[in-house]
Amino acid sequence: MSQFVALLRGINVGKAKRIPMADLRDLLAELGYTGIATLLNSGNVVFRAAKGTPAQHAQDIAAAILRALKMEVPVVVKSAKELAAIVGENPLAENAANHSRLLVVFAQSTATLCELAAVEALVVPPERFVVGKSAAYLHCARGLLESPAGEALHGKAGKSITTRNWATVLKLQALVVKDQEVPL
Numbered sequence: 283m284s285q286f287v288a289l290l291r292g293i294n295v296g297k298a299k300r301i302p303m304a305d306l307r308d309l310l311a312e313l314g315y316t317g318i319a320t321l322l323n324s325g326n327v328v329f330r331a332a333k334g335t336p337a338q339h340a341q342d343i344a345a346a347i348l349r350a351l352k353m354e355v356p357v358v359v360k361s362a363k364e365l366a367a368i369v370g371e372n373p374l375a376e377n378a379a380n381h382s383r384l385l386v387v388f389a390q391s392t393a394t395l396c397e398l399a400a401v402e403a404l405v406v407p408p409e410r411f412v413v414g415k416s417a418a419y420l421h422c423a424r425g426l427l428e429s430p431a432g433e434a435l436h437g438k439a440g441k442s443i444t445t446r447n448w449a450t451v452l453k454l455q456a457l458v459v460k461d462q463e464v465p466l
Contacts, residue, residue, distance in 0.1 A: 283316065283330040285362040287454055288343055289388050290325025290355050291444035299353055301325070309346050321453055325355075326446070328457050336361055340390055358388045358444050362458045368417040369455050372448070374410055378421050381449035385426070387418035387435060389443045398443070404431040420445075 288310075293299045303320040310318050310329055317330040331339060336359040344357040360368065368386060378384035389395040398418045405411045408423040411431055422429040435445055446454070 283332055285317070285328065285330050285458060286336060286339055287360050287362070287365050287458065288325075288327040288329065288339065289358045289360070289444045289446065290327075290343075290347075291357070291441075293325040293353075293355055294323050299355060301347070301351060301353070301355075305351070309350055310343065313342055313346055319457060321457055322450065324450075326450065326454055328454065336364065337390055356442060356444065358390045360388065364416060365451075365455060365458060367415070369451060371414045371416055372419050373412050373414070374419045374421045375448060378448060381452070382447045383422045383425060384448035385420045385422065385432065385435070385445045386448060386451045387420065387443050387445050389417070394442050398435075401431050401434055404434050406430060 290301070293301045303323055306325070306327060307318045307320055310327060315329040315331055317328070319328045320326060321328070340357045340359040343359070344355060347353055347355045347357070368388070372386065374384055387398060389398070395413060395418060399413050401418075402411055406429070409429060409431060410421045412419045420429070420431055420435065422432050426432045435443065
């Protein structure tokens with residue numbers, strides 16, 4: 283069984299698109315996934331699947347949410363190996379003391395990731411933005427609310443991506459590693 287991480291965009295922020303994590307876990311179980319664990323209340327799910335690609339799982343989860351909950355929710359799924367690469371390749375992690383100001387930008391496709399290069403024009407120093415092989419990284423030195431680049435990623439320009447702060451990404455990675463240590 284392969285392990286995956288699903289990242290839902292824009293749920294449980296304010297009063298719109300409310301999805302209880304217990305309902306989300308039940309929905310994934312109905313899809314046949316196992317070892318389902320959620321992190322926080324913002325749409326972070328670790329699960330196992332016997333087959334399928336991350337892109338197929340993302341489509342299946344988004345379709346199930348639409349069917350069962352009548353909500354359109356963009357979903358990005360990464361394999362455990364892809365998550366490890368995203369964590370390992372982060373060029374900004376070493377200099378980001380405040381993990382809540384370092385965003386990791388997840389995209390399902392490489393093409394979408396490449397399109398994020400346009401965000402570079404919105405970066406105001408001392409912010410830094412890097413598009414890597416597996417994800418993009420934005421360090422909002424003055425905070426997310428002060429960042430035009432961060433605003434673009436959370437607005438219409440970022441409809442097919444989702445972001446997580448570095449602290450959450452590290453917690454997801456720890457959850458994946460912990461689950462890998464448990465025998466099936």
